[in-house]
Amino acid sequence: MISYTFDFSFLLTTWPAFMRGAWQTILLAGSSIAFGFVLALVCAIIRSGKSKLAAGLVGAYVEVIRNTPLLVQIFIVYFGLPSLGLRLSAETAAVIALVINTGAYGSEIIRAGIDSIAKGQIEAAECLGLNKLQIYWHIVLIPAVERVYPALSSQFVLLMLSSSITSQISAQELTAEANMIQSETFRSFEVYLIVAAVYLALSVLFRVVLWAIGEVAFVRRRKLRT
Amino acid sequence: MSVNEAAGTRPRNEAVPGAEPIIVVDNVSKSFGPLQVLHGVSLTIERGTMVAIVGRSGSGKSTLLRCMNALDETNGGTIKVCGNAVAMSDRASVKRLRTDVGMVFQSYNLFPHLTVLRNITLALTVVQKKARVEAEKIARDVLALVGLADKAESYPEQLSGGQAQRVAIARSLALSPKVLLFDEVTSALDPELTGEVLKVMEDLARQGMTMVLVTHEMAFARRLADIVVFMHQGKVWEAGPPAEIFADPKTPELRQFLSSGL
């Protein structure tokens, strides 16, 4: 075994690039989560809805996405769609692929929440005179999302981490920055150690922010703990 | 339509002179697949009375109650509530029904994600379009009525079963229904908690609320019901004032039911 001296001196000059990469990942993952959540919500509503055809189509979409790798999905969006005449920037392709991915996983989670709402809840709301739409919003959807919010949050953190794959189409984000830095400094191992630490920090940050959003959105959680 | 007008145009009920029928069940049948649970049930419930429906489980009593409130569809016969025919398929009639009828369930069915206060104000604000302030005033009033004024900010899971059921009653009361249906509301409660719920129901009865209850609380029915209806095998087997029903059962089925202690 040869001796190896760790050398982190490259950080002195490259730390702004790491920070820029981290910020780009926050933007990329943040926007993908926001749009992905909306898509997931819509898909969950359709899947638990009355139209068999629409539910079947959404079901097929969910299965296809959940059973193919994100990397291949990204390749299809970025390399494949231009051959069909749709040319996208790497960042747009990355967001689209991540949103499609989150939409599928998120809708499964939300659907589980919707399925867990007891029938008696709906009957009670009917007896109070709420119409279908009001029941769906107040009694089904909001409590369903509240119930599965922890699972959704974990899924969103996983999405942030897997956004590193979009470096493969040179979307601007943390891993892509790191690839650039390591090709200039040749301190590959150290560079990726730093990147791992930054991702760890980002996953803590995302968890904290998602938790805080949950605290604001779902008052009961906050109240019952105190 | 005033009470007097109605009394003048409709046949008077002999048992309660001067009363106005508020629910009229006429020859109603109901099947779940091959299983027929109601066989031509007819029943008239007068305004201001408390009617207790008793019978073994599977006798169809809960189904009858659910049909009255359009939670289950009937397969034959008609149900009229406050003069309107109940039909699950007719949206307008169901909407009308919801303003006339309140229902309290065995499993409370409070909304777990909302505070007690919001449980009560929800329908007031989103259905009746009342202002938040007004809705909250009504909610606090009905909460005081069931003795839970201090629980307004609590969540359902922080309540005992008895308290939850009283909130459920308050939630129905807040919409000022003309009739309240109670579906085995004390069956899920520990014996020491049923008393507080029955007390609230007794207060309501004394104030003249029209109430239909499916119940196992024989002593309560005996003491407070105006009419006791014994259901057996999907039919109204016997009905009458509690004094007659309990003291002088006409059929062996009722006699057996009463002696079984249920």
Place this chain on the structure above:
Amino acid sequence: MIQFSSTHLIYLIEAARWTVLLSVLAFIGGGAFGLVLALGRVSQHKWLRWLSAAYIQIIQGTPLLVVLFLAYFGLSILGLDIEPIIAAGLSLTVYTAAFLGEIWRGCILSVPKTQWEASNCIGLSRAQQYRYVILPQAARIAIPPTVGFMVQIVKNTSITSIIGFVELARAGQIVNNSTFQPFITFVFVAIIYFAMCYPLSLASRHFERKLNVGK
């Protein structure tokens, strides 16, 4: 330009064998290590609990791609001139173990406490409690999520294409480089992945239903 043809399809399917092999390696390695982690998480020794929790937290907070780079470059600075398959297998093992460890910990904890008490009362040692009472019950609960996670493993192997390991995703890139027909190429790649993953998804759901019925 070469048209995408059956030759390319056969090439893709042959490359998929490496995906399968890598998945099996990751499952065996990650499963063995994951069991150790799961037992560590529920250990009576505080430092063992802490150590496995820290491992799981760190790996679950790091992208697989970065774990892969660390394995690839880390092994090379140890002076080992390594085959990509070693780095690929190692990083997938490391990564899989963290997730399976956490899943299985949940399964162990979901065995009712009374089972521990009852087996303690009949005089079983802690190891015997695990061997005869706890793990058999936990295993039953673990089947659906474990099979479900196999889908993730198969999909995760695609990331090893990035260090040049020629499995299905890398083969897709190679085919694309000669045909310049990315859409059809990657759709076929996706179909082959789907053919491997979907049966696992269905099986996971089937086991879950069976488990729920048995309850």
